[in-house]
Amino acid sequence: MNxxxxxxxxxxxxxxxxxxxxxxxxxxxxxxxxxGVTVERHAGRMALPDGRPVELLDLPGAYxxxxxxxxxxxxxxxxxxxxxxxxxxxxxxxxxxxSNLDNHLRFTLQLIALGLPxxxxxxxxxxAERDGLKLDPEALERELGVPVVATxxxxxxxxDALKDRLGDVVRNVHAVRPGAGVQHDIVVLQRRARQxxxxxxxxxxxxxxxxxxxxxxALHPVAGTILLLGILFVMxxxxxxxxxxPADAIDAGFSWLQGAIKANMADGPLRSLLxxxxxxxxxxxxxxxxxxxxxFTFILILEATGYMVRAAFLMDRVMASVxxxxxxxxxxxxxxxxxxxxxMATRTISDEKDRLTTILIAPLMTCSARLPVYTIIISxxxxxxxxxxxxxxxxxxxxxxxxxxxxxxFGAAMLLRRTVTKGATxxxxxxxxxxxxxxxxxxxxxxxxxxxxxxxxAGTIILLTTIILWALLSFPKPPEGSNISPVDYSIAGRxxxxxxxxVAPIGFNRDIALALIPAMAAREVAVAAIGTVYAIDDPEGxxxxxxxxxxxxxxxxxxxxxxxxxxxxxxxxxISTIAVTRRETNGWKWPAFMVGYLFVLAYVAxxxxxxxxxxxxx
Amino acid sequence: MNVAAAIPQPVRLAQLPRLKPGxxxxxxxxxxxxxxxxxxxxxxxxxxxxVELLHxxxxxxxxVACRIGRMTVxxxxxxxxxxxxxPNPAS
Numbered sequence: 001m002n003x004x005x006x007x008x009x010x011x012x013x014x015x016x017x018x019x020x021x022x023x024x025x026x027x028x029x030x031x032x033x034x035x036g037v038t039v040e041r042h043a044g045r046m047a048l049p050d051g052r053p054v055e056l057l058d059l060p061g062a063y064x065x066x067x068x069x070x071x072x073x074x075x076x077x078x079x080x081x082x083x084x085x086x087x088x089x090x091x092x093x094x095x096x097x098x099s100n101l102d103n104h105l106r107f108t109l110q111l112i113a114l115g116l117p118x119x120x121x122x123x124x125x126x127x128a129e130r131d132g133l134k135l136d137p138e139a140l141e142r143e144l145g146v147p148v149v150a151t152x153x154x155x156x157x158x159x160d161a162l163k164d165r166l167g168d169v170v171r172n173v174h175a176v177r178p179g180a181g182v183q184h185d186i187v188v189l190q191r192r193a194r195q196x197x198x199x200x201x202x203x204x205x206x207x208x209x210x211x212x213x214x215x216x217x218a219l220h221p222v223a224g225t226i227l228l229l230g231i232l233f234v235m236x237x238x239x240x241x242x243x244x245x246p247a248d249a250i251d252a253g254f255s256w257l258q259g260a261i262k263a264n265m266a267d268g269p270l271r272s273l274l275x276x277x278x279x280x281x282x283x284x285x286x287x288x289x290x291x292x293x294x295x296f297t298f299i300l301i302l303e304a305t306g307y308m309v310r311a312a313f314l315m316d317r318v319m320a321s322v323x324x325x326x327x328x329x330x331x332x333x334x335x336x337x338x339x340x341x342x343x344m345a346t347r348t349i350s351d352e353k354d355r356l357t358t359i360l361i362a363p364l365m366t367c368s369a370r371l372p373v374y375t376i377i378i379s380x381x382x383x384x385x386x387x388x389x390x391x392x393x394x395x396x397x398x399x400x401x402x403x404x405x406x407x408x409x410f411g412a413a414m415l416l417r418r419t420v421t422k423g424a425t426x427x428x429x430x431x432x433x434x435x436x437x438x439x440x441x442x443x444x445x446x447x448x449x450x451x452x453x454x455x456x457x458a459g460t461i462i463l464l465t466t467i468i469l470w471a472l473l474s475f476p477k478p479p480e481g482s483n484i485s486p487v488d489y490s491i492a493g494r495x496x497x498x499x500x501x502x503v504a505p506i507g508f509n510r511d512i513a514l515a516l517i518p519a520m521a522a523r524e525v526a527v528a529a530i531g532t533v534y535a536i537d538d539p540e541g542x543x544x545x546x547x548x549x550x551x552x553x554x555x556x557x558x559x560x561x562x563x564x565x566x567x568x569x570x571x572x573x574x575i576s577t578i579a580v581t582r583r584e585t586n587g588w589k590w591p592a593f594m595v596g597y598l599f600v601l602a603y604v605a606x607x608x609x610x611x612x613x614x615x616x617x618x
Numbered sequence: 619m620n621v622a623a624a625i626p627q628p629v630r631l632a633q634l635p636r637l638k639p640g641x642x643x644x645x646x647x648x649x650x651x652x653x654x655x656x657x658x659x660x661x662x663x664x665x666x667x668x669v670e671l672l673h674x675x676x677x678x679x680x681x682v683a684c685r686i687g688r689m690t691v692x693x694x695x696x697x698x699x700x701x702x703x704x705p706n707p708a709s
Contacts, residue, residue: 063657063660063661064660066656068653068656068657099688100687100688100689101688102662102687102688103661103662103686103687103688103689106660106662133688186656186659186660187659187664190659190662190664191664194667194687211690212672215672215673215683215690216673219672219673219675219683220673221674221675221680224675309692312692313675313681313683313692314675316675316680316681316692316694317675317679317680317681320679326681326692350653350657351653424651427651427653427654427657427694427697428681428692428693428694429654429657429658429661429691429692429693429694429697430691430692431661431689431690431691431692432683432690432691432692433690
C-alpha cells in the first residue's frame, strides 16, 4: 500500500506546536490513542505545495529524548521507530520558540542527530521581536545545517515557506542523513545550543516585560491568591448563570417533541419507549450541555493564556501540605469539568506516586456530570430562601457539595500518601510560559471535541441504558384493575425493592435504588433514570424538569435528599473514569482500589448525613 | 571558565535579592535527586548561565519563580538553595 509520507511535529512544551498543527491541518484532525498507553494521538492531513498529501503527526511536547513522563516516552519511541502502532516518520518538523532559543535548540540538536530529514520552524518570531530579540534565521540554518523557516503559527505566517522546505526534504525520503543516534550528553548539547543561540542573535534588549508585569500581580502571595479565587468564583458562577437560558431552551425543545409525539401517535409500547424512555432519559441529560461547555471554555482559556501554570505555582504550597505538588492542581481543576481529561492530564506529572495519588482523588472533584444530579435535587427539595442578603440557601448547599468534594480529596490524598502511595515528596519544577491571547479558533476546536464526546455519550451509553431501564420498568404490566404501581410490578421495580434493603439504612428509597444501577454508566443517568421512573409511574403526566421536581417533592424527604447528594459527592459512578484509570495505571488493581474506597466513603458519608438530618428533625 | 573568582560572595539563588541578575557559579547537584537534576538541566540550568529571582510565593517554603537564560521557571525552595549565584556587578 502506498501510504502518504508521515511527518512528525516535535518540539518543547510551549513552543507553539499545537497552534502550528492546527494552522497546518485545519479541522482535518483525528484524535485517537496509542495502543497500551493513554497518550492521545493527534494526526491530520495536509498537502504539500506540489499537491502530495502528507500525514502530520502532532507528538507530545518534550524537553529531550530522555523521557521522564509517559508523554515524552511516546515522543521518543515514535522518533526512533519503536512505538507500537506507528511507523517511523519520514521527516520531522521541529518547532522552536524564537525567544527561547538557547533552551529549545538543545532538543533540536538531539533531533538532528537522529538523522531523519528535518525542517526547523523558528516559531513566534513576532513575540521575540516584541520582546526586543532580533534573530537571523539564515545564520541559524548555516549553524544547524538543516532548513530553518521563520513562522508565526497563530497568524499563519511562514506556512507556505515551511511547506516548500518540507516538500524538498520529503522528496528525498530515501536519502536519510547518517544519524548519530540518540545523543544523551545534555551538558554538551546545552553548551552547543547556547553558542548557536548567541551566534544567531542579532540584537537583544530587555525581555518579556509584559509577562513580568502581569506575573507581579498573578504570582503575588496576596493579590495572586485573591485573583485566583476570583477567577474560580466567576467560573463557577458563570456555569450556573449563563447556562440557564440555553438549558431552558433545550428542555423546552424536548418537551415540545414529547408533546408532539403524544399528540400524533397512537398509545402503545413504541410511543411509551419514545416519550418515557428516549426523550425523558436522553433529554434530561442533554440539557446540561451548556453548563459543560461553559466550564470547558474557562478551562481551555486558562490553559491557552498560560495562567494555569501560575495557578499551579500559587497552589504548590497547599498541595505540598497533603503530599502533592502544584502540578497536580491542573489535572484536579480539569476534573471539575470531567475526571476523564483530568486523569489524562496527570501524564505530565513525572513522579509515579504523585501521579497515582492524583488519579485516585481526581474523581472527588465535582465533575460536570454531577451537576444535573445536584441541580435537580437541590431545586426540588432545598427551600429557595436567602440565608444572607444575596446568598441563597440553594447556592450555599451546592457550594457546600463542592467543598465536601475538595475536602474529601485532600483528606484522601493525605491518607493515601501515608499508606498505599507512600514515597518521597515529589518536586515541583515547571516552565512558566509567556502569557498569550487565547485564540478563538483553538478554543472552539477544543469545545467542539468536548461537545462531540458528550453528545456521543448521550447518544450511545445513555440512550442504551435508558432504553434498557425503560424496558425493565415497563414489563411485566400489572394486571388490569390492580392498584400496585406499574413500577413496583416491573422487573426493575422488583430489583430496586430488593436493593433497597441494602441502601435503606442510609435513607435511600426505591427510586434511588433504581437509579443507582444505571447511574454506574454515568452519574447524569441517575436523573434520566428518575425521569423515566416517574414517567412510567404516571404516563399521563407532563415530562420535563418541572415534572421531575414535582415528583421528587412528593416522594422524597429532606434527609433522603441530603444523603443522596452526599452519596454523589463520593461514589465512583462513572464507567469512563474507571476505564481511564485502568488504562492509565495499566491494570485493574488501582481502579478496583479506587472504586472500593470511594464506595465505602460514599456509604458512610451518606449514612452519617441521613441520620444527622433525621436527628436534627429536618 | 572561572566566573566565580572574578566576583566575590556567591549567594544561594533562594537568597538572591529580587530582580538582581546573577551568574550561576556552582550547583550542588548531589543535593538534588537524579530526576530533579536532569529536569533542571533540561530547563537550561548550568554553570555560567544568567539567572534572576523574579517572584517568591507565600512566605516560607513556597516555590520561587526565576529566570534561567530567557525562560521563566518555577522551582521549590530546596532546589533554589542548591544553586549558587554570583551577583552581577551593578551596571
